[in-house]
Amino acid sequence: MSDFExxxxxxxxxxxxxxxxxINNPQLAADAVQxxxxxxxxxxxxxxxESRLRSWLYQILRNTIHDLHRKSKRSLMETTDPDTIATQEEMEHIACSCIEKLLPALNRDYAYIISELELKQKPLKEVSEHLDITPNNLKVKRHRARRQLKERLEQTCRLCAAHGCLDCDCDSN
Structure with a gap:
């Protein structure tokens, strides 16, 4: 056995x-180390x-673990039955109709930001100039607007991102 080994x-x-x-699975953890x-x-x-061997090994292990997580996500997506998944176009239609109905429930500025940036897909610079704020400030407000919209969607539509299901009752509100 060499000194390195x-x-x-x-x-x-x-x-x-x-x-x-x-990694929750001890066998997978051992495989990652190997x-x-x-x-x-x-x-x-x-x-x-050579004095950085320990940190070098940890970096290799972190990258290996990251690769394992990526592979497991990819295999999970590949094993999902495509017949049970709505098309991207169908999901966009459902989401857009819910979002449009919920806009009045949001803060007025947030509703405008969601409408212009997300639904109409206007450039950030154009919207920031219209609001007379910096693009960076608009990014912060967009983040807050998205968070508020997400909360409203969860309350109204019972949106479950973890399971990919959508049980929308926006029409009943």
Whole structure:
């Protein structure tokens, strides 16, 4: 066993503990550590400063964990039955009709910002000039407007983003 491999081995328990704190499945955590150590072995010539080995290993492990999360999200999307998913156009129509109906319930400025930026898709600069505020200030107000709209949608339409369902009763309000 080379000095480098011995050094890698000395961090094994520490890396495994870190991976387990980020991944709920112990087997996947062990796989992530194994993958990251293999990457480290393959790329050890890119390590410029041996004193930074620990932080270099953690960075490789963080990237590996991030890749795993991305892959799991992608596979989840691929396994979803396409027949049960509304088309993007259908969802936009449903969302737009709900949003338009809820605009009067929002703060007047927020309603205008949502209408102009989100529904009419006007340029940020144009809307900020009309409101006589800076583009950065408009971005802050847009964020607040979206948050207020989201709260209203959750109250009125029982929008469940986590499950992708929409049970809208805007017409009854």
């Amino acid at each position: 011995h050094a890698l081995n000395s961090y094994l328990d520490e890396l495994l503990s870190f991976a387990r704190s980020k 993958d990251s150590l293999l990457k480290a072995l393959r790329k050890r010539d890119t390590l410029r400063d």
